Amino acid sequence: MNVLLDLAISTLTQGLIYALLSYGVYITYKILDFPDLTVDGSFPLGAAVTAVLLTRGTDPFLTLLIAIAIGALAGLVTGLIHVRLHVRDLLAGIITMTALFSINLQIAGSNMTVERAASTIFTADPVMALLGALPLIYRKLIVSLLIALIGKLVLDVYLKTKNGLLLRAVGDNSVLVTSLAKDKGLVKITGLVIANALVALSGAIVCHEQRAFSSTMGTGQVVFGLATVIIGTTLFRSMSFVKGTTAVLVGSILYKGCIQIAISIGLPANLLKLVTAVLFLGILVFGHARKGGVKAHA
Amino acid sequence: MKNIAKLTRIAVLVLILSLAFSAAAGCSKTRVIGISQFGEHASLDNCRLGFLQGLKDAGLTEGQDFTIDYQNAGFDGAIATQIAQTFSAKNVALMCAIATPSATACYAAAEDKDIPVVFSAITDPVEAKLDSGNITGTSDKLAVDAQLELIRKLQPEADTIGILYTTSEPNSVSAIAEYKAKAGQYGFTIEAIGVTAQSEVTLAADSLIAKQVDCFSNLTDNTVVGVLASILEKTNEAGIPVYGSEVEQVKRGCVAAAGIDYYQLGRQTGAIAARILKGEAKASEIPYEVISEYGIYVNSEAIAAANLTVPADVAARMTEAKDA
Known part of the structure; x- marks a missing residue:
């Protein structure tokens, strides 16, 4: 049973860490209706900044705040390119993402590893004082859980503020926003800033967890984010009482769970992605069938 | 409910x-x-x-x-x-x-x-x-000295060595630094082009060929080695020999390598x-x-195609790289 428990814990931890990225994609893709490819660059950006700061002995929790700020900056750039320079949404993201590849390498020098002596959010003094008696994987789980939940709650509260409602309005009916005498460009920029701050935070925590930054770690993260958003929202589509953030949190955990199952089954390594794809399809069909059932009732 | x-x-x-x-x-x-x-x-x-x-x-x-x-x-x-x-x-x-x-x-x-x-x-x-x-x-770790010595013996007239590498691979970045530091001792200059993605490798190869380098030398760079076949296609056409960094690359068509056998x-x-x-x-x-002992691996077909002659002292130490 220990094996199962350990596997479940580390899978859950991965799902929680990457859930922050999913929140980000949820904001841009689902709320703003903005396909933001900046993510592939802002995710490693968070990790690069964190790797450099950790090796210099910066306080681990401070590195998270700095990563959030830098990620926000990346979102701001995409937003400005799109709104002020009138570049199409997809292209604006691609431009920032491409630039970030070089910038990340400029920040970190090349791929980077953080030595084990450097303290991370999982081994820092305050965490050790509270949870020092627990094995590392439990500490990782608890810290990631806390961060993922704090992120979710803050986001939930924000989305209910006037500013947050405007964000949702831009995605649903941007004419309405203009008729309210609000600048929809500014709202879009705000959304991109928040989204990429979350994505960079996710990258930063991955760096804490892996003690490494790799320039290619961002590749495919947009796809991951989209998949988790779609899985999560499809599963909970008919349950209006479940918040979007909760849905993508579950989506992220399920995604990592699928990969974990594919690994654990011990299938030929090259089939991993295929199996993962089949599992996703299963989840989506499951969600869809359920939706159909509800309709039949109505 | x-x-x-x-x-x-x-x-x-x-x-x-x-x-x-x-x-x-x-x-x-x-x-x-x-x-x-x-x-x-x-x-x-x-x-x-x-x-x-x-x-x-x-x-x-x-x-x-x-x-x-x-x-x-x-x-x-x-x-x-x-x-x-x-x-x-x-x-x-x-x-x-x-x-x-x-x-x-x-x-x-x-x-x-x-x-x-x-x-x-x-x-x-x-x-x-x-x-x-x-x-x-x-x-x-690459045997940079042995490789430079090998190139000098096979191409006594050569001046410049072209190298393709991925800027994000720390292994490659440090290897380039070592190549540049040591090339002078063997009378070479290094023309290195960095890429960030596999799709850029063949473009960079074209650019090295245009710069008329005398040969290519490979690192153990995963991104570059992954598209070795398309690099060789271009260099063969241009008549430029490519040196590998390990036996597998020589099997795949590089002329020679002073390097390790991953097996x-x-x-x-x-x-x-x-x-x-x-x-x-x-x-x-x-x-x-x-690994302290490096082997010298050659591909006779590629050597012949590139019109290179193997001096006797190298011939005595070399192994033909072939699948068993």
């Missing part, structure tokens, strides 16, 4: 997933060696096969003394992380990590449980911070792992090893 029914369905789904989990995580009695390979290409595959041979050489039998759990991450760092965590959850006796990203992931996953990690195919374990703790292995490197790694499994030493007590 409707909500409860919906939640039940979700719960059923979660149950199915966890059942799949339990079916997946079967326990076995013999000690398990988890091999995490970053991706599949010939050099890394050779490394793994050599590793298994090394264990066999040391008198350990698969199925009896150990079983192998082999996983490869398909060059995806996030998957390498999950593979390493699976090994850690299964409490494997030893993790064998092939290539740096896998080693970093295994080392992080083994941190708490103190599972020994044996790595291979890492150029600079010190730079990758994999030189302390319950970890050891073998390094595949041998893997064997050496397997021998280290065997010592740990037998309890003769701990990974933390064994310093990482570098």
Whole structure:
């Protein structure tokens, strides 16, 4: 049973860490209706900044705040390119993402590893004082859980503020926003800033967890984010009482769970992605069938 | 009530997933060696096969003394992380990590449980911070001096060596620095072009050819070596010889290489792992090893096509690179 428990814990931890990225994609893709490819660059950006700061002995929790700020900056750039320079949404993201590849390498020098002596959010003094008696994987789980939940709650509260409602309005009916005498460009920029701050935070925590930054770690993260958003929202589509953030949190955990199952089954390594794809399809069909059932009732 | 029914369905789904989990995580009695390979290409595959041979050489039998759990991450760092965590959850006796990203992931996953990690195919374990703790292995550092000497002997008139490398691979960046520092001693200048993605490699090759370099020399750069065939297509047309950095590249059409044989490197790694499994030493007590003997590998067909002549002293030491 220990094996199962350990596997479940580390899978859950991965799902929680990457859930922050999913929140980000949820904001841009689902709320703003903005396909933001900046993510592939802002995710490693968070990790690069964190790797450099950790090796210099910066306080681990401070590195998270700095990563959030830098990620926000990346979102701001995409937003400005799109709104002020009138570049199409997809292209604006691609431009920032491409630039970030070089910038990340400029920040970190090349791929980077953080030595084990450097303290991370999982081994820092305050965490050790509270949870020092627990094995590392439990500490990782608890810290990631806390961060993922704090992120979710803050986001939930924000989305209910006037500013947050405007964000949702831009995605649903941007004419309405203009008729309210609000600048929809500014709202879009705000959304991109928040989204990429979350994505960079996710990258930063991955760096804490892996003690490494790799320039290619961002590749495919947009796809991951989209998949988790779609899985999560499809599963909970008919349950209006479940918040979007909760849905993508579950989506992220399920995604990592699928990969974990594919690994654990011990299938030929090259089939991993295929199996993962089949599992996703299963989840989506499951969600869809359920939706159909509800309709039949109505 | 409707909500409860919906939640039940979700719960059923979660149950199915966890059942799949339990079916997946079967326990076995013999000690398990988890091999995490970053991706599949010939050099890394050779490394793994050599590793298994090394264990066999040391008198350990698969199925009896150990079983192998082999996983490869398909060059995806996030998957390498999950593979390493699976090994850690299964409490494997030893993790064998092939290539740096896998080693970093295994080392992080083994941190708490103190599972020994044996790595291979890492150029600079010190730079990758994999030189302390319950970890050891073998390094595949390039034989830059031997390579430059070989090129000088095969092409006495050559001036410039072109090298393609990936800017994000620390191994390649440090190798380029070493090439530039040492080229002068052998009368060469280095023309290096960095790329960030595989799709840029052939463009960079065109650019090196246009700069009229006398030859190409390869590093163990995964991105560049991955498209070696298309580089060779261009260089063959231009009549420029390409030197490899290890035997596999020569088999695939490079003229020659002074370098390591990844199969041998893997064997050496397997021998280290065997010592740990037998309890003769701990990974933390064994310093990482570098292969000191480099072989000279040639591809006679490619040499003939490039109109090169092999001097007698090189001919005496060289091995023809061919699949057995």
